[in-house]
Amino acid sequence: MLDPNSTFVLGAQDPEMREIERIVDDAGHPWVHAAKGRRRCSPRTAYEADAVVRVGPDRVPRPAVLAPKTPAVFVECRLQGHEPIARVDHHHPGDAGYELMPEHYLRGSSLGQVLELLEREPTATQRLLAASDHCLTAAYQGECPGVDPDELLFLRASWRALMSGRALSDVIEGILDAAKRVRAHHDSEFGEARFFDPTELPLDLAEGAAYAGLPVRYRELLPEGILKEMFKGGTPAAVIAFMDEHRHAGRAVYGNPYRGYAGSYWPGRSAPLR
Known part of the structure; x- marks a missing residue:
């Protein structure tokens, strides 16, 4: 049973x-956000x-304290100098959710x-959120049992509209258009659709590929000038091959073959790679 004094x-x-x-807040447990350089x-x-x-509703990070002996639950993070009583994650080998399949x-x-951990049953919305985060495609x-794809599309599009300021109808149209473009770009030889020019990515590419149910590989230029290559929706073998390709090239790589995604960073690259 979870320590009632646990901080998340x-x-x-x-x-x-x-x-x-x-x-966590509703259950009465205190929570803080993991930070680096005083930023979430x-x-x-x-x-x-x-x-x-x-970080409050105004998105301003305010300093907080986690005492050394405070029982803590780490959710998708690690904090230097602290050892948690429980870890909640599905990103790395050994995580409780790492190898679990869509069902x-x-x-x-x-x-x-x-x-x-909190001994609560999931609501219908929470099922949608859990499935979309663990295995979107x-x-x-x-x-995913108990998850309706149409309801999932509405939930995901609503979040994207909220975060971007776009109209919900525009987001849904963008996702459906991206799905069409992924189908049109699908290469049977490679078993994936490829979008290698970061300046020409469909706005909702990753979401559209997941909706289409097809693997996609694409490159995105991050604000700090680093090029990131991503692969999503692939089989375990395809994800492993992607990770091995970049690892052998000496690049930082991450991913989970069981969840169908991987990514790699190209330090110092600021232009599309052909």
């Missing part, structure tokens, strides 16, 4: 983490956190793991 340390923001924060962690820095903050998306997702293809 939460990783990078996304729809799933936002719901985890709400559930991004997905790239969540496992290099050196402090904690609390076990609740136990695989971080949201489902938190619900289990499979969820869109109806492989």
Whole structure:
């Protein structure tokens, strides 16, 4: 049973983490956000956190404290100098949800793991959030029990509209258009659709590929000038091949073959690679 005095340390923001924060708060547990350099962690820095903050509705990070002996639950993050009483994650080998397939998306997702820790049953919306975070492509293809793909599309599009300021109808249209473009670009020889020019990416490419149920490989230029190559929706063998390709080239790589995604960083590259 979870220590009632446990503090939850939460990783990078996304729809799933936002719901985890709400559930933890409702259960009466204190929570803080993992931070690096006094700023809330991004997905790239969540496992290099050196402090904690609390980010309110105004999105301003305010300093917080996690006492050394405080029982803590780490959710998709690590914090230097602290050892948690529990880890909630599905990104790395050894994580509770790492190897769990789509039919076990609740136990695989971080949201489902938190619900289990707090001894709560998932709502219909929480099932959608858990499935979309753990195995989005499979969820869109109806492989997650209790998850309706049409409801999933509406939920995901609503979040994207909220975060981007776009109209919901525009987001849905963008996802469906991206799905069409992925189908049109699908190369049977490589078993994937490829979009290698970061300046010509469809706005909702990754979401559209998941909706189409097809693997996609694409490159995106990050604000700091680093080129990131991503592969999503692939089989375990295809994901492993992608990771091996970049690892052998000496690039930083991450991914999960069981969840169908991987990514790699090209340090110092600021132009599309052909």
